[in-house]
Amino acid sequence: MCGRERKPNVSSDQLWKILTEWVYPALLVLFFFGLTIFVHELGHFLVAKRRRMKIERFSIGFGPKIFGWTGRDGVDYRVAWLPFGGYVALPQMAPMEALEGKSESKTEELPPASPSSKIMVALAGPLLNVVFAFGLACLVWGVGLPTPVNPSVIGWVEPGSLEEQSGLRPRDRIVQVNDRPVKTWMEVNRAVAISREPTVRLVVDRAGERLEFWVEATFDKQIGIKTINLYPQGRPFARAVLPGSPAEQAGVQAGDKFLAVGAAPVSSAEELRELTGKCADQPTPFKVLRAGKILVLTITPALDPKEKVGRIGIQLGDELEYRMTRPGPTPWAQFDDILRMMGDTVYALAHAKQTGIGARSSSGPVGIMGGWWYEIIHGGVMRGVWFAVLLNLNLAILNLLPLPVLDGGHIIFSMIEAALRRPLPARFVSALQTGFAALLIGFMLYITFFDIQRMSFGRLRLGRPVETNAPAAQP
Numbered sequence: 001m002c003g004r005e006r007k008p009n010v011s012s013d014q015l016w017k018i019l020t021e022w023v024y025p026a027l028l029v030l031f032f033f034g035l036t037i038f039v040h041e042l043g044h045f046l047v048a049k050r051r052r053m054k055i056e057r058f059s060i061g062f063g064p065k066i067f068g069w070t071g072r073d074g075v076d077y078r079v080a081w082l083p084f085g086g087y088v089a090l091p092q093m094a095p096m097e098a099l100e101g102k103s104e105s106k107t108e109e110l111p112p113a114s115p116s117s118k119i120m121v122a123l124a125g126p127l128l129n130v131v132f133a134f135g136l137a138c139l140v141w142g143v144g145l146p147t148p149v150n151p152s153v154i155g156w157v158e159p160g161s162l163e164e165q166s167g168l169r170p171r172d173r174i175v176q177v178n179d180r181p182v183k184t185w186m187e188v189n190r191a192v193a194i195s196r197e198p199t200v201r202l203v204v205d206r207a208g209e210r211l212e213f214w215v216e217a218t219f220d221k222q223i224g225i226k227t228i229n230l231y232p233q234g235r236p237f238a239r240a241v242l243p244g245s246p247a248e249q250a251g252v253q254a255g256d257k258f259l260a261v262g263a264a265p266v267s268s269a270e271e272l273r274e275l276t277g278k279c280a281d282q283p284t285p286f287k288v289l290r291a292g293k294i295l296v297l298t299i300t301p302a303l304d305p306k307e308k309v310g311r312i313g314i315q316l317g318d319e320l321e322y323r324m325t326r327p328g329p330t331p332w333a334q335f336d337d338i339l340r341m342m343g344d345t346v347y348a349l350a351h352a353k354q355t356g357i358g359a360r361s362s363s364g365p366v367g368i369m370g371g372w373w374y375e376i377i378h379g380g381v382m383r384g385v386w387f388a389v390l391l392n393l394n395l396a397i398l399n400l401l402p403l404p405v406l407d408g409g410h411i412i413f414s415m416i417e418a419a420l421r422r423p424l425p426a427r428f429v430s431a432l433q434t435g436f437a438a439l440l441i442g443f444m445l446y447i448t449f450f451d452i453q454r455m456s457f458g459r460l461r462l463g464r465p466v467e468t469n470a471p472a473a474q475p
Contacts, residue, residue, distance in 0.1 A: 051113065092107070155232050157230065202228075242313035246312045248313065250299040250300075283299075308452065334389055359443070366452055
């Protein structure tokens with residue numbers, strides 16, 4: 001052979017891993033996210049056309065145009081750079097120039113749209129999202145849904161702890177937190193997180209007998225959530241430890257199972273990444289289980305200068321498994337579960353002083369797409385479809401809030417116009433819309449900042465093990 005043989009930088013296994021765990025899920029996320037926005041704006045578009053209203057633009061995204069075309073109907077169809085939503089530019093509705101750009105039409109020369117037309121156009125977007133969500137929920141019901149196998153069985157009680165002294169034991173199944181029935185650790189964590197009291201009431205099933213315990217809930221300021229000192233059966237573990245990493249320096253070994261970061265128990269690799277990511281450059285106690293013994297290792301996660309999250313330098317495995325449930329939950333059960341989750345969020349935000357959950361805990365487009373990606377990569381396409389049901393229903397409800405800029409604001413403006421029998425002053429409406437648009441943009445940037453901090457995208461490094469970041473948005 002002439003010359004030296006060139007060695008490939010990326011093996012076929014690594015390339016396949018990139019395609020299946022990154023490219024394919026990312027494309028699915030972008031498709032479903034774009035489809036959700038498209039469906040919402042399509043509702044506005046179709047009803048506006050039906051009501052013979054002037055339509056200037058149909059945009060998926062805000063800001064400068066990536067690509068687009070002008071249809072035979074004269075409408076400017078486009079895809080824009082900022083994926084915070086979309087819009088249908090209707091100059092006969094309340095002015096939205098702060099988000100949609102300057103109108104090309106002279107509003108005074110257009111025939112005024114009736115309040116009823118404006119209300120129907122505003123309602124059409126959320127309504128089509130609900131219809132779309134119901135269709136997807138029917139698909140989940142028929143095909144089936146991969147469900148995490150994460151029963152609320154206590155896997156470990158720390159020896160000598162108050163929990164052990166109170167009588168709690170491994171293999172006890174938690175069936176109730178305060179007044180809320182629970183079946184999985186995710187439900188346990190959610191119920192504890194939104195609890196307003198310093199102690200929580202646990203009801204456990206032990207060999208068919210129901211027992212009641214009161215357990216102290218600890219709020220970890222570093223992590224930002226309220227937790228209890230009990231651990232599930234399934235735990236993330238270290239597949240490999242990178243040489244010279246913070247984890248190796250602290251004594252982490254391959255096979256160590258992670259129980260908690262600070263005071264926050266972990267039940268999946270993703271939770272561990274989230275929690276670690278918030279502890280960059282901060283000495284943090286990590287509880288690990290090794291050969292049946294609990295060790296507390298103080299690790300200082302290294303700050304990644306690009307991703308702005310903490311890393312400890314291990315390749316993670318996750319004991320959490322998914323099991324296909326056929327048929328899946330009914331559409332009504334899915335809607336009920338999603339509405340309960342939204343209710344929990346509202347409750348936690350309304351009592352932020354007691355729960356510690358604030359606006360920074362919310363997720364914007366970046367966090368939503370990250371959560372979507374996580375569902376697809378771990379649970380498959382149908383978990384992604386289920387997440388689409390959740391997002392469409394959330395989008396419909398949030399857009400109906402009676403705030404300027406949102407669809408609910410347009411409905412309120414139109415109802416006032418109908419009651420007064422004259423349009424509201426254009427300058428007044430424009431000032432309100434512009435002010436709330438600025439607040440909305442600021443809020444989106446605020447939560448996106450924390451989304452990016454929590455994100456664990458970019459953990460993959462070709463030719464070496466995956467390092468850990470850490471989220472804390474959904475512990």
